[in-house]
Amino acid sequence: MQKWECTVCGWIYDPAKGDPSQGIEPGTAFEDLPDDWVCPECGAPKDMFQPL
């Protein structure tokens, strides 16, 4: 599955891992993240990510 990188801090969203800190299950595609999801490392919203 497509990984996405935060353009502000470089953190990478890996769908295989999800983001347990915000209740995101492993296997969740970036596109399916809720609108209020943000980068856990710097707080950037979804639209500040780009596909890796």
Add this chain to the structure above:
Amino acid sequence: MRYVVVGGGVAGVAAAQRLRALAPAARVILIEAEAVPHYLRPGLIEVLAGEKELSEITPYPKSWFEKQGIEYLLGEIAVALEPARQEISLASGKRIPYEKLLLATGAEPLRPEIPGLALPGVFTLRTASDAERIRTWAAGAQRAVVLGGGWLGLEAAHALRRFLPEVVVLDHGPWPLPRQLDETGGTVLAGLLRKKGLEMRPNAEIKAILGKSAVEGVQLLSGEFIPAELVLIAIGVRPRTALAKEAGIAVNSGILVNDFLEASVPGVYAAGDVAEWRGRVYGTVRAAREQALVAAQNMVEPGSARYPGTRPSQRLKVAGIDLLILGETQPKGGPQREVRRQGEGYYVKLVLNDEDRLLGAIVIGGSDLFGRLEELFQSGEPIPPSFLSSD
């Protein structure tokens, strides 16, 4: 209901958004001392390097907040808090009453006690205007000295080196990131930083910053003089507690909060870099956000959410160098063994218990190992023998 949040960094903004969502009919007022709308602080390094504009690290314009129904007071400095009257006073003379208050005033840079701090050309890096002022000043500089070999010092030195020919990192410690790295790791990292053009000066004690009308250099205790037209101080931060302290709210290092993130005065909460929970001031974006969301929940419905603590952030790069630090890297006592591998610009140290489960790890270079090690660390599975023997 009337919710007031003081401080528009990551904690304050996250809390204001959550308050808005949880209490659609309430007033939500966000007070921020800086004149620009909320930006993502980790991105200031890129602004300093000239790689990004402030607008590129600013997620939402001021109008976005207003559309959400968040009253956003920018450039307003909170100067006094009167819990008995439930009121905040601003430097502009305005008074803002609250029913529930969140203090998210963040942290401020520490400064050493040495002469010369007030000279033009001496900076700290915390705010957007700091980044822009440093950038402007650096245009007329050749040489910079960065005080401090922690995360911020190394990141800032690397950013400055992109446009200055000489950048010296003066570190009073024996190697960079001494809290996270052992001596070998620190030595390998220092070597990589030197390759990137930074002059690393460990065990350096600074005596004074010297100059006539502006910075001309720094004087070390050893007597050595290092010329520089720019000095950046990055020796750490401390929670910005003055507002709370003067209001009689209990403060240690940070504002003391309970598991509901409530301070010692009813109706007043704290979150982020200013908050001290169970003896800990986290100082990470992740913790600031998580605390802010719990605090907002409790401001709307008291006693409804307990903060469980935040797991450590996994930082994967410093100054452009791949670096993974997991768990306990320098443990004391207990049944354990270490596996080390080392090469040119490359260092791996795994700390294992007697069942080969990973307690901690340092990896410098070798980012191909990061994902697998993080998985093994989180799952607690034993490290496969093949992993330990392979090159």
